[in-house]
Amino acid sequence: MRVFSKYSCALGLFCTLVLALFNSCGSRKNMVYLQNDSTRINTFYGQYVPKIQVNDILTIVVTAADPKVTAPFNPVSSMASGNMTQAVDLALRPTYTVDKNGDVTLPMLGKVNVAGLTRIEAIDKIRVELSQYIKDPGVNINFNNFRISVLGEVAKPGSFTLPTERLTVLEALSMAGDLTIRGVRHNVLLIREIDGQKTMHRLDLTKQSTMNSPYYYLAQNDVIYVEPNKSQINNSKLGANSNIIISIASLLITVISVLTR
DSSP: OHHHHHHHHHHHHHHHHHHHHTOOOOOHHHHOSSBOOSOOOOOOGGGGOOOOOTTOEEEEEEEOSSGGGGGGGSOOOTTOOTTSOHHHHHHTSOEEEOOTTSEEEETTTEEEEOTTOOHHHHHHHHHHHHTTTSSSOEEEEEESOEEEEEEESBSSOEEEEESOSOOBHHHHHHHTTOBOTTBOTTOEEEEEEETTEEEEEEEOTTBGGGGGSTTSBOOTTOEEEEOBOHHHHHHHHHHHHHHHHHHHHHHHHHHHHHHTO
């Protein structure tokens, strides 16, 4: 029995070591966001404002001191009525899709090229076009399809459609419930389409210098992927092979039991 006990202890130690191989220790360095260092933060949102792209869907509303003069430029859905609130009325206004040439086709104005412009630049351009019809016109443009996706080791992966284009990578991750404890913070992948081409960029969220990255502020259709750490990968291997490990351990116990009778 003592021999059996000795072999059992050795087997238990062996199993413990095997399990340890599938896990790795974490550290503050790998977990904490934007750790303090000597980096000088000099990022301004104006440097990286998203540009209007082909296939973007825009809501464009024209305003003026006399609302009557804007009617030809603001065709409202037939569902609208005089009893509707302003918010509902705006929601029913038609949207404009940027075509393959970068144009939107507006009432009275016809085609206006807006691709490659920021929202503010597009507003200024349309105001100039409108000035031949309206005195001191106002223009409001919003993205209807400003969508980002967050995948991988986050609490709530998914796609999010936003009413604003001002969004940072950290804000996007917070919308997805933040990274799980198993997410790799120093190698977050950002996929962005630039001039029709998919590009990939890596962000180290543990460093303050990430706030100076041109990819700190997101653009429409950006995809963020958080990869699992080694511990999670190893755990998945263990899960897949757990039945084999248990079978081998059971066989070893049986063999030891027979040999020590």
